[in-house]
Amino acid sequence: xxxxxxxxxxxxxxxxxxxxxxxxxxxxxxxxxxxxxxxxxxxxxxxxxxxxxxxxxxxxxxxxxxxxxxxxxxxxxxxxxxxxxxxxxxxxxxxxxxxxxxxxxxxxxxxxxxxxxxxxxxxxxxxxxxxxxxxxxxxxxxxxxxxx
Amino acid sequence: xxxxxxxxxxxxxxxxxxxxxxxxxxxxxxxxxxxxxxxxxxxxxxxxxxxxxxxxxxxxxxxxxxxxxxxxxxxxxxxxxxxxxxxxxxxxxxxxxxxxxxxxxxxxxxxxxxxxxxxxxxxxxxxxxxxxxxxxxxxxxxxxxxxx
Amino acid sequence: xxxxxxxxxxxxxxxxxxxxxxxxxxxxxxxxxxxxxxxxxxxxxxxxxxxxxxxxxxxxxxxxxxxxxxxxxxxxxxxxxxxxxxxxxxxxxxxxxxxxxxxxxxxxxxxxxxxxxxxxxxxxxxxxxxxxxxxxxxxxxxxxxxxx
Amino acid sequence: xxxxxxxxxxxxxxxxxxxxxxxxxxxxxxxxxxxxxxxxxxxxxxxxxxxxxxxxxxxxxxxxxxxxxxxxxxxxxxxxxxxxxxxxxxxxxxxxxxxxxxxxxxxxxxxxxxxxxxxxxxxxxxxxxxxxxxxxxxxxxxxxxxxx
Numbered sequence: 241x242x243x244x245x246x247x248x249x250x251x252x253x254x255x256x257x258x259x260x261x262x263x264x265x266x267x268x269x270x271x272x273x274x275x276x277x278x279x280x281x282x283x284x285x286x287x288x289x290x291x292x293x294x295x296x297x298x299x300x301x302x303x304x305x306x307x308x309x310x311x312x313x314x315x316x317x318x319x320x321x322x323x324x325x326x327x328x329x330x331x332x333x334x335x336x337x338x339x340x341x342x343x344x345x346x347x348x349x350x351x352x353x354x355x356x357x358x359x360x361x362x363x364x365x366x367x368x369x370x371x372x373x374x375x376x377x378x379x380x381x382x383x384x385x386x387x388x
Numbered sequence: 389x390x391x392x393x394x395x396x397x398x399x400x401x402x403x404x405x406x407x408x409x410x411x412x413x414x415x416x417x418x419x420x421x422x423x424x425x426x427x428x429x430x431x432x433x434x435x436x437x438x439x440x441x442x443x444x445x446x447x448x449x450x451x452x453x454x455x456x457x458x459x460x461x462x463x464x465x466x467x468x469x470x471x472x473x474x475x476x477x478x479x480x481x482x483x484x485x486x487x488x489x490x491x492x493x494x495x496x497x498x499x500x501x502x503x504x505x506x507x508x509x510x511x512x513x514x515x516x517x518x519x520x521x522x523x524x525x526x527x528x529x530x531x532x533x534x535x536x
Numbered sequence: 537x538x539x540x541x542x543x544x545x546x547x548x549x550x551x552x553x554x555x556x557x558x559x560x561x562x563x564x565x566x567x568x569x570x571x572x573x574x575x576x577x578x579x580x581x582x583x584x585x586x587x588x589x590x591x592x593x594x595x596x597x598x599x600x601x602x603x604x605x606x607x608x609x610x611x612x613x614x615x616x617x618x619x620x621x622x623x624x625x626x627x628x629x630x631x632x633x634x635x636x637x638x639x640x641x642x643x644x645x646x647x648x649x650x651x652x653x654x655x656x657x658x659x660x661x662x663x664x665x666x667x668x669x670x671x672x673x674x675x676x677x678x679x680x681x682x683x684x
Numbered sequence: 685x686x687x688x689x690x691x692x693x694x695x696x697x698x699x700x701x702x703x704x705x706x707x708x709x710x711x712x713x714x715x716x717x718x719x720x721x722x723x724x725x726x727x728x729x730x731x732x733x734x735x736x737x738x739x740x741x742x743x744x745x746x747x748x749x750x751x752x753x754x755x756x757x758x759x760x761x762x763x764x765x766x767x768x769x770x771x772x773x774x775x776x777x778x779x780x781x782x783x784x785x786x787x788x789x790x791x792x793x794x795x796x797x798x799x800x801x802x803x804x805x806x807x808x809x810x811x812x813x814x815x816x817x818x819x820x821x822x823x824x825x826x827x828x829x830x831x832x
Contacts, residue, residue: 327481
C-alpha cells in the first residue's frame with residue numbers, strides 16, 4: 241500500500257475508535273487530523289496547561305502527540321486482529337515549541353510484519369509561520385490477537 | 389557535587405518554583421517527589437485521563453515525567469542565572485506502564501558546562517510490585533542568562 | 537546557505553583534509569563521495585573484513601560511515617576556526633546491510649551556532665537495487681578555536 | 685538466569701565462534717574479553733587506524749564494539765537455534781575516546797522472547813585512569829531458526 245494513500249472507511253474508523261480510547265489525547269485536547277495509509281497527523285491546540293516553565297509547549301506534550309501519530313501511522317498497516325505498541329522512540333527538540341497549535345506527523349518508513357519504523361515530525365503552527373519543532377524516530381511492534 | 393547529595397534550600401526552592409510553572413505537570417497531576425543534586429524523582433498517580441488505548445499509562449505521559457525528571461536533575465547543577473532545555477531524549481518502553489503511580493527518576497551521568505547527559509528511568513509502582521517500565525537517555529543544554 | 541548547494545573549494549579541501557586524517561575511514565576503505573553545503577555522502581565498498589556473523593556489513597561499519605557523513609555535513613556549515621564533535625546519534629537498522637557498497641548520506645536538518653542536527657541515511661547499493669539499510673539522527677556540537 | 689552469572693561452556697563457545705566470524709571485529713583488532721549471562725565485554729586496543737581527525741578513537745569504532753558487546757550479551761540468553769539482529773541503538777559520546785584501549789560493556793536490562801534491551805557503556809582505559817566515554821541503549825531482536 242502506498243504511504244499516504246486513502247484507507248478503507250473501516251480502517252479509519254478503527255483508528256478513530258482507538259484514538260478516542262486514549263485518555264491522554266482527550267486530556268491534552270489533541271485531535272486526529274488526518275488518517276492515511278502509513279501517515280497520521282495529530283493537532284494539539286495551545287493552552288497554558290500544556291506548557292513547560294518558559295511558556296512553550298512542554299516536550300512531553302510534543303512527545304505524546306508524536307508518539308500517537310507514529311503509532312497510528314503504523315497501525316493503519318497492521319492486520320485487523322492485532323494491536324500496536326511503541327518499543328522505543330527518540331526525539332530531537334530543534335526549536336522552541338510554540339504557535340497556535342502543534343501538528344505532529346507520523347510516517348511509516350519501514351513497514352514490517354513484526355517491527356515497523358516511523359519518522360516523527362512536529363511543527364509549531366501560527367498564522368504567519370510553520371516551524372519544525374521536533375523530529376524523531378520510533379520503533380513499533382505489531383502484537384497479534386490482542387484487542388486494540 | 390556528589391550525585392544524590394542534599395542541596396541548599398534555595399536551589400530546591402528554585403526547582404520547585406520552576407516545576408510549578410510547568411502547566412503540563414499540573415494537568416497530568418504529577419508531583420515533584422525528590423530533589424537531590426543531579427537526581428530528581430517525579431510521581432504520577434494513575435487516572436483514566438492518562439491512558440492509551442489498552443488502559444495503561446500512555447507513553448507520552450511516561451515521557452513527560454521522564455523528561456521533566458531529567459531536566460530538573462540537570463538543572464540542580466546549573467548556575468543560578470541559567471535555564472535548561474532538552475536537546476533530545478530517547479526512551480525504551482520495556483513493560484506495560486501500569487500501577488498505582490509512575491515514578492520517574494532522572495539522574496545526571498555526565499554534567500557539563502554546556503551539555504549534560506541524564507539517565508531516565510520510570511517505574512510502575514503498585515503495593516505489591518515495582519516494575520521497570522521505561523529507560524532512556526537525555527541530552528540537556530544549559531542556556532545562560534535566561535530566566536528559568 | 538541552501539542545503540545541497542556548491543561549496544567554495546577551500547571548504548571542500550578543509551573537509552577532505554579532515555577526512556583523510558580519520559584513520560578509521562582509511563582502515564574501513566571508505567571514500568568521501570560528495571561534499572555539498574550541509575550534505576555529505578560517503579561510499580564504503582564491501583569486503584569480508586567489514587562483516588558481522590551472517591556476512592552482511594556489520595552495524596558498526598554502517599554506523600561509522602553514517603557518523604562521519606553527518607559530522608562532515610555539519611562541519612561544512614561551521615566557521616573556519618572551529619571543529620565538530622558528535623554529541624550522540626541513534627540509528628535504526630531497517631534491512632540487512634548488503635550490496636556492492638554502502639552509501640551513507642548525512643544531511644543537516646537544523647543548523648545552529650552551538651548544536652546542529654543531522655539526518656543519517658545509509659543505502660545498500662547493488663547494480664540492480666538500492667535498499668534503505670539504516671536511518672538515524674545525530675546531534676553535533678561546534679567547538680570554537682580547536683584545530684579540526 | 686542472573687545477569688553476570690557463569691554460562692555453560694557450549695554457550696560461551698557459540699558466542700566465541702560467532703564473534704570470530706565478525707570480519708569487522710578482526711579488522712578493528714577487537715577481542716572478546718568477558719562472556720557472562722547477559723553481560724559481554726569487548727576490548728579494543730588503540731592504534732592510529734582507529735582514529736577520527738583529532739587522534740581519538742572514532743565514534744564509529746566505539747559504536748562497533750558497543751553494538752557487538754550488546755548483541756552478544758543478548759545472544760547469551762537466546763535459544764540455541766536462533767540468531768540476533770540489532771534493531772536500533774543510540775549512543776551518547778560523553779568524553780573524548782582515548783586511552784590504551786576501549787572497554788565496551790553490553791548488559792541486558794530487559795530480556796524478552798522477541799525483543800531484548802541492552803545498556804551499552806564504553807570506557808577509555810589507561811594505566812592511571814578509566815573514563816566513561818559513551819553510554820547507550822540498544823534494541824535486539826531474536827530471529828528463530830536462522831544460523832547465527
